[in-house]
Amino acid sequence: MSTATTHDETSYVPPAEVGEMELYHAKTWLGKYVFSQDAKVIAIQYAFTAIAIGMVALVLSLLMRLQLGFPNAFSFITPTAYYQYVTMHGMIMVVYLLTALFLGGFGNYLIPVMVGARDMVFPFLNMLSFWIYFLAVVVLVASFFVPGGPSGAGWTLYPPQAILEGTPGTEWGIILMLISLFMFIVGFTMGGLNYVITVLQARTRGMTLMRLPLTVWGIFIATILALLAFPALLVSCIMMLLDILLGTSFFMPALVSMGEQLEYGGGSPILFQHLFWFFGHPEVYIVALPAFGIVSDLLSVHARKAIFGYRMMVWAIVAIGGLSFIVWAHHMYVSGMNPYFGFFFATTTLIIAVPTALKVYNWVLTLWRGNIHLTVPMYFAIGFIFTFVNGGLTGLFLGNVTVDLPLSDTMFVVAHFHMVMAVSPVLVVFGAIYHWYPKITGRMLHDGMGMFHFWFTFIGSYAIYYPMHYLGFLGVPRRYFSLGNTDFIPASAASLNQAISIAAIIVGITQLVFIYNLVWSLFNGKKASDNPWNATTLEWQTATTPPGHGNFGKELPKVFRWAYDYSVPGADKDFIPQNEPPRS
């Protein structure tokens, strides 16, 4: 081991409390499990709510698939209902499931324990954050039960159609949607400030920035993105609410609707699109960066090998985060923009592929000659590399204006974004749950069910989305209730749609196995040791499993090394925990 280590890094080492700091202690049952201020409980609350509402979104997607595969076979799926499913499915999956799960769920659980802190720095705000999120979900769900039902405007909520009669849910649905988003953003901001300041100021001694596990880096940068980008959604929500409720014309042009001249005039739907995508594109990375971080750690742990190019990985995360703010208009190529703008945004979009590709190379190089353990989390992590590369490549197609124009609003786009921001992050979510479940509950998840879950989900996702690319090339449009007799779409497209729907139903049912596994293992799973994967990071070095209140014992751990000391030559184990002092 090297001895030359007197780099001046230590002068940045933030101190951390030793022993019991002023921790919040719950006195009542309600305070301990319901209005808890312990980040770990809040994390579980977040995860539970997010997965529950995610299941709703999953069912909605299956309903859509039923209609697409077997047109008009189910009388309750009316065109109105179909649009409502599309909208709610998209919005729930992106915002209420993935954002909440990665940042609120994994962020809350992992940040404090991975950086060696006892809790988040503002526990009370943290609790509020969850409850506001919960209320936001309740408001969203309520829109299923109001007159007119939920909004059917598509998850992009483009005005003017989001507001105009004829679109489902213009009575109440759209208002509840906007209010719910507003609440989500307020709640998220409270949580987000916590995550950022905890990473910045609550790291334990020796935990320099460059010793943070990549999971923390991913969540940290994603949180910064979210804090800066969600205001754009907030701004569009506020202005749209004013347009709906008070008759302003921020986004609403002069219109004749249902034969009547409306009061609106002069507003710009394009303005909305700019604001929406200024949030919308970073949002892709808000769910992708935590996934990147987590997958890096999964690969490294289960390949028993240091992550390849740690510093490059950190800088790639930062670069992707920064660049993600200057590509938004690639979602607006068809809005009639100035060609020079299109050129600019196509260029930036393609540039973002550079740091992203670097990350992919580094993941693959981490596996290269590693001592790969094919555990369930590892399967999911490797599956992620496949689906992500796949979705990333079609992204390069769509990033080019000329290619995007004919493909825009076809099933090709649906296939692309599901590969890159639905399947990929979800695979990481699964991998992460299989990886950390033993720490959170003290039990291992059942391997057999895990393998079943992986293979059916992975192959099934390909069965769903691969053919969709082809449908897109044929010109099958997205967000269509039914295709009718369209000349350019051959009859075979209908059979393909059937096959896709059957695959989707199988994938959907597979998720029940996963849920069953979660519950079954809670009671019957193998007892997990403190560190079942022989990992180096601090969450595996806690005195008890699951970690108690305050995470660590009497004294906070001291960190001596980075998180990737796997298979170090000359060491007696194939991993060295971060808090293990050097041999002298």
Place this chain on the structure above:
Amino acid sequence: MTITLIFMAGIMGVIVWWLVKQTINVQPWIADTGLIPDLDADAILQPRAKSGLLAFLAVVTSMFCLFMSAYAMRMSLGDWTPLPEPDVLWLNTGLLVLSSISFQWARQSAKHGRDVSLKRGLYLAGALSVTFIFGQLFAWQQLAEDGYFLSSNPANSFFYLFTALHGLHLLGGLVAWIRAAFRVWSGVEAAKVSISVELCAVYWHFLLIVWLVLFGLMLST
């Protein structure tokens, strides 16, 4: 979106600069050999609440930048008729400046343990802010009397929107102010409220700057 992009570039610049400072020349794969020096907790880090506030201000700045971008974009469309800003706004601006100054005074007093002037500064700052809010409401009333309603022109819509948002942020600040003022009133010593007063002061300076920018933008267009 230029305004927002400039802000984002600034933020990214800060983040990157700070990261470079922390990460350049660091070889993370090399473990420490010696002991890690125990640093004094307060010596280096600013209070967490203050960092939290600063981060929050970045979020709010992002929001106001986006509103201003929207303003600029909406303005360039044909139907924009600038509205005459009521004169009372100048008076309100003065009030807000004064309240910021009194907060600064309270902050200094708290820091140096001067209980009496802390009290005066804090109460005065709050009173001025409340007056400011009423002043803004008065401006609204004047505009409405002259027939400038929220939805009659986008310039009006933005005026009401900006003043309302700024006012709501100030009201939020007043909640923090009430807590601090109550503690001072009930006789808590200056050193103990020092941090709350400081946070209030920073927040008020921030809102003053936001107001000056918004007011300037609306006056000049």
